[in-house]
Amino acid sequence: MRRLTFAMNTSLDGYVAAPGDELGWSVPSDELFQWWSDRVGATHLALYGRRLWENMSSHWPTADQQPGATPAAIEFADRWRDMPKVVFSATSTDVPVDWNARLFTGDAVAEITRLRAEDGGPMDITGATLAGAAMRAGLIDEYVLVTHPVLVGGGIPFFTALDSWVNLNLVETRTFPDGVVLSRYETRR
Numbered sequence: 001m002r003r004l005t006f007a008m009n010t011s012l013d014g015y016v017a018a019p020g021d022e023l024g025w026s027v028p029s030d031e032l033f034q035w036w037s038d039r040v041g042a043t044h045l046a047l048y049g050r051r052l053w054e055n056m057s058s059h060w061p062t063a064d065q066q067p068g069a070t071p072a073a074i075e076f077a078d079r080w081r082d083m084p085k086v087v088f089s090a091t092s093t094d095v096p097v098d099w100n101a102r103l104f105t106g107d108a109v110a111e112i113t114r115l116r117a118e119d120g121g122p123m124d125i126t127g128a129t130l131a132g133a134a135m136r137a138g139l140i141d142e143y144v145l146v147t148h149p150v151l152v153g154g155g156i157p158f159f160t161a162l163d164s165w166v167n168l169n170l171v172e173t174r175t176f177p178d179g180v181v182l183s184r185y186e187t188r189r
Helices: 030-042 050-057 071-082 108-117 128-136
Strands: 004-011 015-017 045-049 085-088 101-104 123-126 142-148 168-176 180-187
Touching: 004 128, 030 071, 030 168, 045 050, 045 108, 045 128, 050 085, 085 108, 108 123, 108 128, 123 128
Parallel strands: 004 123, 004 142, 045 085, 045 123, 085 101
Antiparallel strands: 004 015, 142 180, 168 180
């Protein structure tokens, strides 16, 4: 069985995007960017919600070809393109296969359950709405919150409303430059 992790940047008040899908508050330091790059390199399958997919796919497929691309950006772009991805959307009609991605338009929870039951390496789920459906279904094994010291006052929350408690064990904390704190929790089963 694969392990499913929900990992995203979040504001101190718990939002993954500020109003208007603004993400400017979450620009990573070089050290944090490398951590995210290493995570992408170790992920065997990424599950994307439509909004985050649109954000990531608008930049990373060609980021390494942009003037002034740093070695870190080139490495991340290569890793991102190579990482297998499933994009969950009821409204999108096309996902370029040359980015190692496929589109899924059916029942997200059923597909995530099927993928999780397969043999294979770790899966990451990204996008708060998609992750919320997996949270409510009890499919997430690990939560990684990369908390930035900013209050954005609203937007898209990291956590969704749940029907019951989810008990967690803290397994790692790490501090990055600019006061960013990583907290990693495993779900108690």
